[in-house]
Amino acid sequence: MKIPENTFKKALLEGKQQYGYWLGLCNPLSAELCGHAGYDWLLVDGEHAPNTLSSTLAQLQAIAGTPAHPVVRIAEGTTSVIKQYLDAGAQTLLIPMVETAEQARELVQAVQYPPKGVRGVGTALARASRWNMVDDYFGTVDAEMCLLVQVESVTALENLDEILAVDGVDGVFIGPADLAASMGHLGNPAHPEVKAAVETATRKIRKAGKPAGTLATSKAVSKHYESVGMQFIALGVDTMALAAAAKNSLINHLAEDGESSMVPEGNGAY
Numbered sequence: 001m002k003i004p005e006n007t008f009k010k011a012l013l014e015g016k017q018q019y020g021y022w023l024g025l026c027n028p029l030s031a032e033l034c035g036h037a038g039y040d041w042l043l044v045d046g047e048h049a050p051n052t053l054s055s056t057l058a059q060l061q062a063i064a065g066t067p068a069h070p071v072v073r074i075a076e077g078t079t080s081v082i083k084q085y086l087d088a089g090a091q092t093l094l095i096p097m098v099e100t101a102e103q104a105r106e107l108v109q110a111v112q113y114p115p116k117g118v119r120g121v122g123t124a125l126a127r128a129s130r131w132n133m134v135d136d137y138f139g140t141v142d143a144e145m146c147l148l149v150q151v152e153s154v155t156a157l158e159n160l161d162e163i164l165a166v167d168g169v170d171g172v173f174i175g176p177a178d179l180a181a182s183m184g185h186l187g188n189p190a191h192p193e194v195k196a197a198v199e200t201a202t203r204k205i206r207k208a209g210k211p212a213g214t215l216a217t218s219k220a221v222s223k224h225y226e227s228v229g230m231q232f233i234a235l236g237v238d239t240m241a242l243a244a245a246a247k248n249s250l251i252n253h254l255a256e257d258g259e260s261s262m263v264p265e266g267n268g269a270y
Contacts, residue, residue, distance in 0.1 A: 003134050006091045008041050008069035009146040012171060012211045012231060020071070022215060022237040024049035028062035030238060035066025043071045043234055046085075047096050057088045057127070064089075071148070077103070082110040083119055087126035092146040094173055099155045101162035108168030111145050113138060146170045148213070152178035157201055164208040171211040171232065174198050190221055202229045 011018050020041040021034050026049055034042055044059050045051060051059075056072060063070045069092065074081055077095035085093065095107055109117040123129035129137045147168060151160060152175030163169065176189035176198065185191040198214065205212040206229040213232035216222035217240060222233050 001130055001133050001135060003129075003137060003140045003144055004064075004091065006069070006144040006146055008071065008092055008232075009144070009170060011040065012146075015231070017226070018213075018232040020213075020232060020234040022234050023059065024237060024239045025242070026051050026055045026059075028055075028058040031059040032062035032066060034238060035063045035068040039068050039235075041069045041071050041092075041232065043073055043094065046072060046074045049239075053084055053088060056085065056090070060089050060127075071146075073150075077107050077110070079106075079110040079118060082107070086111060086119065086145075087122060087128050089127040091128075091144050092148065094148045094150055096150045096152065096175065097178075098149040098151060098163065099153060100159050101166050104149055104163050104166040104169050107147060107149065108166060111147050112142050112168070116142065148173050150175050151201065152176075153182040154179075155182075157197060160201060160204055161208075164205060164210060169210065171213060172201075172205045173213045173232075174201055176214055176216070190218065195221075195224070198225065199228050205229075206231075 008018060018040040020043055021037070021039045022043045022045060023031050023034060024045050031042065031044070042063055044056050046056055060070050070090065071092045071094055072085055072090040073094040073096060074085055077098070082093065093111065098104055098107070110119060111117065113119045113121065123132050123137060125131070128141070148171045149163065149169055150173045151157060151163065156163070164172070176194065179197065180186060180189040180191060180194045183194055183197065185194055188194070202212045202225065211231040212229060214225055214230055215234040216225055217236055222235055226233060
């Protein structure tokens with residue numbers, strides 16, 4: 001048995017555009033549904049959604065039967081938490097609130113086994129190794145790991161060059177909501193100053209030879225960021241889609257005959 005190929009990482013290395021979707025409903029059935037919708041990757045959110053290790057595992061299992069690749073955002077980048085989610089089978093992690101190169105180096109250490117890193121060994125209990133049934137697991141696992149760091153503050157942008165120089169960082173995700181808040185534009189990630197900062201950071205990331213990504217629920221914003229070099233973009237959020245659909249059903253039922261109304265598209269916040 002071979003370790004599963006990280007199709008998302010492979011696509012990024014090949015320079016292919018990757019479109020994603022955000023999962024916050026914490027449900028394996030809805031995750032599986034989204035996995036068959038045509039997206040390249042799905043983000044299982046453990047930072048702001050009420051996901052646990054168990055609920056994340058269930059969604060990893062559900063997504064495994066679809067063409068999409070699961071990316072897991074954990075609540076914080078501690079070595080012990082990273083170990084648990086990697087053992088559960090996550091191959092791509094998105095770590096929030098990375099502000100320094102030192103943090104980035106510690107994260108790289110956490111996702112790799114010794115002697116390169118400090119990841120604890122417990123493969124007999126780990127879904128990642130298929131409970132020791134993957135051939136040459138230790139010889140192949142690190143190549144399939146993908147570490148994405150999330151920069152989402154003024155401090156992080158100031159330290160971006162140093163973060164990009166850390167070997168083992170596979171990509172950089174720019175968090176628009178927290179970046180907007182850090183810049184004094186809470187709730188407005190589409191503010192011109194925020195967009196300009198994202199554009200500058202994107203060009204810097206791509207110049208360093210790494211893929212850049214973000215979440216943009218507005219078509220105009222997502223198309224714009226793609227045009228300036230964003231390679232992996234999440235285009236929507238399941239909770240936002242469900243809320244909009246539920247509201248629209250009621251609004252359209254109550255509307256006068258011949259009239260209809262739609263909840264407007266979001267501005268990119270989540």
